[in-house]
Amino acid sequence: MYRYNEFDKAFVASRAAQFRDQLERWQSGKLSEEAFRPLRLQNGWYVQRHAPMLRVAVPYGELSSAQLRVLARVARDYDAPETDVYARALAAQRALGTTRLPTHHAHFTTRTNVQFNWIPLAKAADVMDLLASVDMHGIQTSGNCIRNISCDERAGVAPDEIADPRPFAEIMRQWTTLHPEFAFLPRKFKIAITGAAEDRAATGWHDVGLRLVRDAHGELGFRVAVGGGMGRTPMTAVVLREFLPWQQIMNYIEAVVRVYNQFGRRDNKYKARIKILVKAEGQRFVDEVEEEFRQIVDIDGGPHTIPHAELERVSAHFMVPDAAAVERAIAPAAARELEAAAHAQPLLRRWLERNVAAHRHASMRIVTLSFKRLLQAPGDASAEQLERVADLAERFSAGEARVSHTQNVVLPWVHVNDLLPLWQAACALQLASANVHLLTDMIACPGGDFCALANARSLPIAESIAERYQDLDELDDIGEIDLHISGCINSCGHHHSGHIGILGVDKDGAEWYQITLGGADGSARGGEARPGKVIGPSFAAHEVTDAVDAVLTCYLALREPCGEGAGEGSCDRRETFVETVRRVGLEPFKAAADAVRAHAEQAARAEQTT
Structure with missing residues (x-):
């Protein structure tokens, strides 16, 4: 760190x-x-x-x-x-x-x-x-400035990683903090960086999305995309450069922000994000950025070019935190004990499959602690849980934890020998739900229970769905699915990128909810970032869980036994929900959800008659 x-x-x-x-x-x-x-x-x-x-x-x-x-x-x-x-x-x-x-x-x-x-x-x-006292603050977590820079929670440890993005994120953090050019932008500005083949940082949904890549000569650089964002007008970022040498990344971002500062709208906050400018200007925006970049490099001398020495200095902070732990051999006795325990305890076996991921070091694993359980809002952590997670991080993960895009906590440095005792400790804290990437591992904003901007509450909807789907066998049968819930159009719950998205809307002072299908955040579960599409009119709060249930029942009836990527001549991977939606279209799901609404309306009329 x-x-x-x-x-x-x-x-x-x-x-x-x-x-x-x-x-x-x-x-x-x-x-x-x-x-x-x-x-x-x-x-x-x-x-x-x-x-x-x-x-x-x-x-x-x-x-x-x-x-x-x-x-x-x-x-x-x-x-x-x-x-x-x-x-x-x-x-x-x-x-x-x-x-x-x-x-x-x-x-x-x-x-x-x-x-x-x-x-x-x-x-x-x-x-x-x-x-x-522990080097934390709230600087640039609000306002029309460059916000906190986010990364893949597996940065530096993922086996599919081309290069570690954290040193670049840290250099950018230092550079953007209180930078006068970035202090009063037309609107807030968000950057995400990943160095992995799979986009776990949702870079396509950011104002600037950066992906580390290598060119034909093996040189490291960035694929630069600009203009992503959710809110009232969801848009995914447009690629401006397929390859930019890493040394030039801050000069290029400066060019992007200067063009945004000059031409971005300030008369209407709903049209002030850079995505609106990118959409409206098209190639002209790209040309302006390239010309600004040329002037910064050729005329100004590239003042923000990253020297090798600076990258090496910052990178030194992100080395393996405990080399002795990494080099510790996998103990045969510990491996046998883990295998026997997994055979005897189905919950452990599911946890190893769902919550434990491969690591770039063969003796290590990446472990997700799930903060998704009944009677606790997605992403909420009590004071006691935070203290106990600190204990787990010290005991099992070299004193380090990561917050994930999906509102969980990741331990990035867990030795294979420690998986069984870690699971036992996580179970005692109720943080071992084997539901990562399943339906109940949902994203939800605080919604109307806390937020003054919200049109509707997110948390009761999340709780109702979680309560309906507690059977792990059923969740496994449904398979991987991203469910995202927002309480208003500002999209803090990222409903646009959900395979199933739920958006709270106000209708004559009452809470109603739109359902979208087919969105994706760029991860392997849904492919390239894209917004979901609305399936018909909104639903009353008491209808939402039934509507989701109807959509999933429709999926189970329509899915094919072999999904994309299944082995040749075999059916080793069933078609996922989002694959089925994209294959058959929205109409069957819309009809299933409409039937729920029609049934509710019929029941209401019958009650009024009685």
Whole structure:
């Protein structure tokens, strides 16, 4: 992991001190609410539906055990609302039929940040000081700037990786932090980087998506795509360069951002993202970027060219954290014990198949701890869970954990000899659900339970679906499927990229939900990034789970025994849900879902008649 140097530490500490002064001036009335708002946003402090929300940056998803323990302390000691605030929130939720608003929790986001929903602003400066003690902050987690840069959660350890993207992400983090050119963009700006063959970072859905590639001569560079994004107008990024030498990547991003700064719309926030500019200008946008890049390199001398020495310096922070552990031989006795236990315990066998992935070192594995279970919102982690995950990271993963795009936590340095004791420990914490990439491993935003922008609640829908599909045999039979839920069109739950997407919409003050099918985020499960398509009118909240059930029942009836990539002359892989949708089209699924709506309407009419 990258360790902050003295400059980094001093910068974060001074920023925390600056925020304390700003907060105290606001509290005393010397700073107006209007003046304070952009200052708190620049440090990750929002005001949501019921209380402030803090977003903490987790660059490229990496967390040390020490940082996890501080996040646990923030959750335990500060994520507790004032009594009257919480009472009003509960009263509002009772009116909607639920009273479950967990406190003392952190929430993992789809862009690998960590959020807290109940910290009073009066305690905000104390929290920032505490975060700064372990090199954490909320800088550039909000506002019209370049946001936290995200990566593949398996960066540096995946066997399909061409090169480790984390050193580049760290160099870019340092470069973009408080860069004057990037401080007041037309709208927020998000970058994702991957170095793997499989796009686990959803790069196609970002303002700038970067993929490390090698040219015909074996030289390392980037495939640069620009203009991806969700929201009201979902678009996937357009490739501007199939190959750009890695040394030039920051000069090229500077060219992209300069063109965006000059021509991006500032009169309408819904049309201010770079995707709108890319779509509207087409080739002209590409030409402008190329000309700007030429001037930066040829006239200005390429001031942001990355020297080999700098890449080597930063890369040194990302070496194998515990060489002795990697070199430890796989013990025959441990292997036999694991095999015997897996034979005797089906849950362990499923966990090894679902939650354990191959590693670039033969003796190591990548293990996903699932934060998807009943009575806990997707991505939520209690203070106790955070502390125990810190323990697991220290005991089994060289003190390192990763937040994943799918709102889980990954341990990237687990030795094969330790898989059985790790599973046992994860079971004790209820973090060993063998559901990774299955239906209940869903993505969901906090929705209307917390967010002031949401049209509808996401979490009750997620809970209803999870409760319906608890049988692991049934989940395995359905197979790999991405279910994504957003509470509003801002798409924080990434519903556009779900094989099944659910979007909360407002209809005459009531909560309704659109269902989309066939989306993909770029991973192997769905192929190239693309938005899903809506299947008919929206559904009432109580109809959604039945509609999803009807869609899946339709899939099971239509799927073919052999999916794409099945071995020649064999049927060793069934057709997946998204493959079936793309083969047969939307109509059968739309008809199945419409039947649910029709049945509900008929039942409602019968009840009114009675």
